[in-house]
Amino acid sequence: MQEGAVVTLSRHIVEQERRHPEATGAFSNILYDIALAAKIISREVNRAGLVDILGSAGKFNIHGEDVRKLDEFADDVIFQAMDHTGNLCVMASEEVDDPIPIPDKFPAGNYVLLHDPLDGSSNIEANVSLGTIFSIHKKISKGERGGLADLLQPGYKQLAAGYIVYGSSTMLVYTTGAGVYGFTLEPSIGEFLLSHPEMKIPDPGKKIYSVNEAYYKRWSPGQQLAVDQLKDEGFSLRYIGSLVADFHRTLLYGGIFMYPADAKSPKGKLRLLYEACPLAMVIEAAGGASSDGAGSILNVEPVELHQRTPLYLGSKSVVQKTEEALQAAGAGVPGA
Numbered sequence: 001m002q003e004g005a006v007v008t009l010s011r012h013i014v015e016q017e018r019r020h021p022e023a024t025g026a027f028s029n030i031l032y033d034i035a036l037a038a039k040i041i042s043r044e045v046n047r048a049g050l051v052d053i054l055g056s057a058g059k060f061n062i063h064g065e066d067v068r069k070l071d072e073f074a075d076d077v078i079f080q081a082m083d084h085t086g087n088l089c090v091m092a093s094e095e096v097d098d099p100i101p102i103p104d105k106f107p108a109g110n111y112v113l114l115h116d117p118l119d120g121s122s123n124i125e126a127n128v129s130l131g132t133i134f135s136i137h138k139k140i141s142k143g144e145r146g147g148l149a150d151l152l153q154p155g156y157k158q159l160a161a162g163y164i165v166y167g168s169s170t171m172l173v174y175t176t177g178a179g180v181y182g183f184t185l186e187p188s189i190g191e192f193l194l195s196h197p198e199m200k201i202p203d204p205g206k207k208i209y210s211v212n213e214a215y216y217k218r219w220s221p222g223q224q225l226a227v228d229q230l231k232d233e234g235f236s237l238r239y240i241g242s243l244v245a246d247f248h249r250t251l252l253y254g255g256i257f258m259y260p261a262d263a264k265s266p267k268g269k270l271r272l273l274y275e276a277c278p279l280a281m282v283i284e285a286a287g288g289a290s291s292d293g294a295g296s297i298l299n300v301e302p303v304e305l306h307q308r309t310p311l312y313l314g315s316k317s318v319v320q321k322t323e324e325a326l327q328a329a330g331a332g333v334p335g336a
């Protein structure tokens with residue numbers, strides 16, 4: 001790429017496609033459609049305080065969490081952007097209990113999309129950064145229309161994964177496994193511009209650990225030891241409580257993000273398929289590591305659509321040290 005070129009997401013995708021002559025363009029179109037949905041969601045997130053669409057929609061999702069109107073809006077925007085394209089055979093969303101079929105009136109395709117449409121939604125009214133997380137798989141079932149089997153695939157089979165962080169700027173970060181690319185939205189022209197080519201997580205990077213330490217007493221002895229060690233080594237705590245924001249900082253600065261299992265959440269809180277797996281693909285493609293406490297998130301075999309997992313993401317050296325502490329002092333949580 002020549003020096004100083006302004007590379008839009010569209011140009012980047014064309015250049016990437018040229019490197020893969022076998023590409024059909026369907027995958028590229030999925031990325032375009034995700035970017036379109038992100039622009040629409042970004043506009044509403046940035047106007048949220050103005051158009052009074054805050055407040056509870058009075059509905060609850062499968063996890064018993066209060067679904068905010070922006071959550072529903074983001075979920076609907078992604079569905080509307082993807083349902084008619086003929087690229088997908090089935091979808092899944094954190095906000096929807098069951099697999100989401102492609103409407104019969106539209107053709108089905110060879111890809112699968114799982115997503116968390118607007119993570120961190122409990123922070124909406126505090127104007128904290130929110131995020132969309134997405135995971136793309138290939139269809140593996142035989143029929144024309146996909147189903148649960150196409151959704152329950154392990155992370156190492158992902159074709160692509162990424163997230164959009166709606167913060168001081170809106171950034172789209174994605175990987176297909178070879179390189180991690182960051183694009184920043186220029187709202188005045190409505191284009192995502194390549195701002196972070198070839199993202200790599202610093203290792204060990206800044207001494208930052210990110211976990212909700214209020215749960216310390218509910219942790220396993222191994223988790224307590226891991227955090228005690230980090231503090232002894234002079235690590236600082238940074239915790240926004242919005243997964244995509246905490247992850248994005250970890251990717252840029254290094255250190256570690258943790259949402260461990262604890263006595264109240266023996267499987268952790270975060271979801272495997274559309275939170276842990278996509279972020280694990282990004283962090284590992286950026287030279288970092290992911291773990292459920294025992295090994296890479298990407299190797300976990302899913303059994304349920306909304307299953308949860310303990311989650312560690314960060315600089316490889318820090319994640320490895322944390323796994324050693326968990327294994328040395330025991331990762332079993334009281335009451336699990």
Ligand code: P6P
Pocket residue numbers: 119120121122212241242243244259269
């Ligand atoms: P806790 C936000 O509600 C969320 O789903 C993630 O974005 C975030 O990482 C986590 O929950 C925060 O959970 O238990 O620390 O409030």
